[in-house]
Amino acid sequence: MEYLLELNINRVFDFLGTVAFALSGIRLASAKQFDWFGAYVIGFVTAIGGGTVRDLLLDVTPFWMIDPAYLVLTGIALLASLLFKHQLFSFGKTLFLFDTIGLGLFTMVGLEKSLEAGLPFWTCIIMGAITGALGGVIRDTLINEIPLLFRKDIYALASFAGGAVYFVCIELGVADTWAFPVAAVSVIAIRTLAVKFHIHLPNIQNLDSKAE
């Protein structure tokens, strides 16, 4: 019973994260005059890209190939974009919240799947960040932009930090059922605080006076 409840909550956040990721893809596609189909594909790839690469690296069947929910959720995101565009994107903060919750939850899903595959802890942390952040990188590459990830905000780094929090919790003897939510909340808190207080990493200085 409790397990079912937990499962449902995870599933709800997974779905909210998927919709938020899809919306972020659809929004960027719309700025490039894509047609509806192109916008749908970019939304879908943003939502499932990170998890797909993770599953390829883990050598398991990518999750969306055996669960139609992600196709349907991307369709809902596209429909919402077409019908309620003014209302939808005036709720910028709501989208940011979903996107950040999605990042936190996707990170934990990736970490958990990698743990189950018996990988070392540092690979699990990387796999969490790949799950959470790589969809956006693929999105930006496809729309021919330099990935935001490399230049702006604490994003993948929040994911890494959350992964580290999980393993610190486990080292300290915290049970799995607590370590996961604590780590997910860490991801969300770090990203939110970094954006609120404009915390950035320094840029790397140009090492290349004569561009190749």
Add this chain to the structure above:
Amino acid sequence: MEYLLELNINRVFDFLGTVAFALSGIRLASAKQFDWFGAYVIGFVTAIGGGTVRDLLLDVTPFWMIDPAYLVLTGIALLASLLFKHQLFSFGKTLFLFDTIGLGLFTMVGLEKSLEAGLPFWTCIIMGAITGALGGVIRDTLINEIPLLFRKDIYALASFAGGAVYFVCIELGVADTWAFPVAAVSVIAIRTLAVKFHIHLPNIQNLDSKAE
């Protein structure tokens, strides 16, 4: 005997499609001042990219790794581009025909391989479209253009429609040996008619007044 004949016809179309896809890659590479090697690589990736991603997702050995035909066919396409460039590209309609036949056949190959892997029908349809259309997306990403697919023509959508036609045929009790050619011809017909009558999907309106 009949099986051999069918196999040979499929093989002929597969090869024509491969050459057409390779030529489309070589042509776009030529507009970017690539050297011969770069043009060959772009041609090869255009021809085998979709099927390679499909095979990675299906967890089977990519087809070109165990059959040298695709390397040879790309070589033939490059040689033809270097020797007969004026003649070759004045036959724009012939190339369009090969490319469209390739799309139809590649779609069916992807769908069939996914069926054999026991995947649900909607995944099979997606895998058909990935096989037919993703090579061109990888090509466009490598030459640093926004994939045409997202903005122009009915292309991947013809592939999806063909996949749906296949499953409708099967539902209606049509035998496999008929459903495959009917679906492949549907892909070819939809793409041809869409181009002839300038049928496009609508573009998605810009949802993002202030570009991020």
Add this chain to the structure above:
Amino acid sequence: MEYLLELNINRVFDFLGTVAFALSGIRLASAKQFDWFGAYVIGFVTAIGGGTVRDLLLDVTPFWMIDPAYLVLTGIALLASLLFKHQLFSFGKTLFLFDTIGLGLFTMVGLEKSLEAGLPFWTCIIMGAITGALGGVIRDTLINEIPLLFRKDIYALASFAGGAVYFVCIELGVADTWAFPVAAVSVIAIRTLAVKFHIHLPNIQNLDSKAE
């Protein structure tokens, strides 16, 4: 004893190659105003991208997921870039040497792994070139540039030539322990001579008067 020595020498060159590849990624990232994290990721992807795609194609666990050395080496490359940037990049020739040695060794690692997987010789040659050259292609795609590989220098082609040298050696009855170093040195020699004497492949002429 002899085996251990050989292993260590390979390992040293593997590490030098990794650092050189990571530095090339970090240097290009620095010209795009990436932050430290973005520079690290680009460096890491440059170093491990080719081998990762190879391992996905071979259906084995990507090497860096079970050996933390590559993460550490990329960290060393980033630290060196931040601390000694003036000194480091005035040693352009040293970097070129490492990069070229890395190409030679990575080619041989890819070829060897593919041989062990029982693939035909021409696939092994391609896998060698993928291991050596694809990291740079992924790097250039992520920083939104057309891959240098397609336009400049003899790079992947040196890798192909080295792979061919290996199989010619084997055909001539040369032992494995000699064929590998001979082939690796061929890669290094071909690339070095091509750069020294400005040997290029011809560009392909524009086949497309009216750009699509």
